[in-house]
C-alpha cells in the first residue's frame with residue numbers, strides 16, 4: 001500500500017494504537033513521579049505550619065516553577081487527550097454490544113474495567129483541587145520577617161468542612177483504583193513482562209498505589225481533626 | 230434407539246438470529262429436549278437445526294470445520310464467554326456435560342466492528358487473515374529440505390515460538406476483549422515468526438505492517454485487562470503482547486535490516 005512514507009514514521013507512531021498507549025504510559029510514569037513528590041512534600045503538614053508554609057514559599061520562589069508547572073500541565077494534557085481518543089476508539093470497535101457478557105474472573109477486574117471512569121473522577125477532582133489550593137484564598141503570615149503564604153491556615157479552614165473531606169477521600173479511592181490497575185499496566189504497555197519478575201512487579205505497583213492513595217487521604221483527615229480540636 | 234432416549238436434558242436456548250449483516254438481529258428463544266450429556270455443544274445445535282428443518286424453519290447458521298479443536302473455525306459466545314465455560318477449550322470440544330437439565334443458554338456471535346455478522350452466529354473473520362497477509366513473507370528457501378542443523382535455534386526461542394504458533398486464529402481474544410482488540414492474536418503471530426531465525430530478517434517490517442493493518446481494520450486498543458489470555462483456547466500468553474509492544478516501539482525508532490544498517494520501508 002505504501003501509504004506511510006519513510007520519513008513520517010515517528011508521526012505514524014503517535015497515531016498507531018500501540019504508540020498512543022505507550023505515550024499514555026510514559027505520561028503516566030511522569031504523573032506517578034509527580035504524585036510521589038507531592039505526597040512526600042505534603043508530609044511536612046505533620047510538622048506544623050512553619051514547615052509546610054516555608055516549603056511552599058521556597059517552591060514558589062523558584063524561578064523555574066512556571067516552567068515545571070507548564071511541563072506538568074502538558075503531561076496531564078497528553079494523558080487526558082490520549083485517554084479520550086483511546087476510550088472513544090475502543091467504544092467504536094464494538095458497535096453492537098453483547099446481550100450477555102461475563103468476565104472470566106481470570107482477567108479483567110473492577111479497577112481495570114473502570115479506568116475511564118476513575119480517570120474522569122480524577123479530572124473533576126483535579127480542577128476542583130487547583131481551584132481550592134493553587135488558586136485558593138491567599139492568607140499571609142511571616143517567619144523571621146519573610147512574608148509567606150499561609151497554606152496551612154487554608155488547609156485547616158478548607159477541611160473544617162466535612163463535605164470537602166468526603167469529596168477528597170472519595171477522589172482518593174478513585175485514585176487508588178486508577179493506579180491499582182494503571183501502574184502495573186505501564187510495564188506491559190512498554191513491553192516488560194517476564195514470568196520471573198512480573199508477579200513481583202505487580203505486587204510492588206499495587207503497594208505503591210495504596211501508599212499514595214492512603215497517604216493522600218490522611219492529609220484531609222488530619223486537617224479535619226485539627227480543625228475541630 | 231439409544232439409552233438416552235427420554236432421559237436427556239431439556240435446555241432453553243436464547244440464540245442471536247440475524248438475516249444478514251445489514252439487517253437488525255434479535256435474540257430468539259428455542260427449547261431442545263432429550264440432549265445427551267455426551268454430545269458436543271455443536272452437536273446440540275445440529276439437533277436443534279434438525280428440529281427446525283423438520284418444522285420448515287430456517288436452521289441456525291454457525292461456523293465450524295474440524296470439530297477437533299485445531300482449525301479455529303468454531304466461535305460463539307456462550308453464556309457470556311467466548312467458546313463457553315470450559316477453559317482451554319474450543320466450542321467444538323465443549324460437551325453438554327458442562328450444563329445441567331433445565332439450564333438457559335445464551336448464544337451470541339463474536340462481536341466486533343472488525344467481525345461483521347454474516348448470518349446468525351456466523352461472523353466474517355477475514356480481517357485476521359488480512360493482518361497475516363500484511364505481515365508478508367519469511368526468507369525460507371524452497372527446494373530440498375535443508376540440513377537440520379544448518380540454522381541453529383535457541384531452545385528457549387523454539388519453545389516460545391511454538392507456544393505462540395499454537396494460536397488457531399479463532400478470534401476469541403477479540404470477542405472477549407472489552408475493547409475488541411486483536412493484540413493477543415497479532416502478538417502471537419509476530420512472536421511465532423520473529424523468534425525464529427527464518428522470520429527474523431523481516432521481523433521489523435512485519436511488526437510495523439501488522440500493527441498498521443490491525444489499526445486500519447478497526448480493532449480496538451489493548452488496556453491490559455487479560456480477558457483475551459483467560460479465554461484463549463490455546464493458552465496464548467500476555468507475554469506475546471508485551472513482545473509486540475516492545476518490538477513495535479523498537480521498529481518505530483531503530484529500524485535495522487539484517488546487516489544492521491538503517492533500512493526504510495513503506
Ligand code: HEM
Pocket residue numbers: 021024025028029031032035079080083084087112115116118119120122123126178179181182183185186187189190451452453
Ligand atoms: C486527570 C484525568 C485522568 C484521566 C481522564 C485518565 C484516564 C485514563 C485512561 C482512560 C487510561 C487508560 C485505561 C487503560 O489503559 O486501561 C489511563 C491510564 C493510566 N493512567 Fe490515567 N487518567 C487521569 C489521570 C491520571 C493520573 C493523575 C495518574 C497518575 C498519578 C494516572 C495514571 C495512569 C496510569 C499509570 C495509566 C496506565 C497506563 C498504561 O496502561 O500503560 N492517570 N488513564
Ligand code: FES
Pocket residue numbers: 292293294295296297298299300301302303319320321322
Ligand atoms: S471447529 Fe475447528 S477448532 Fe472448533
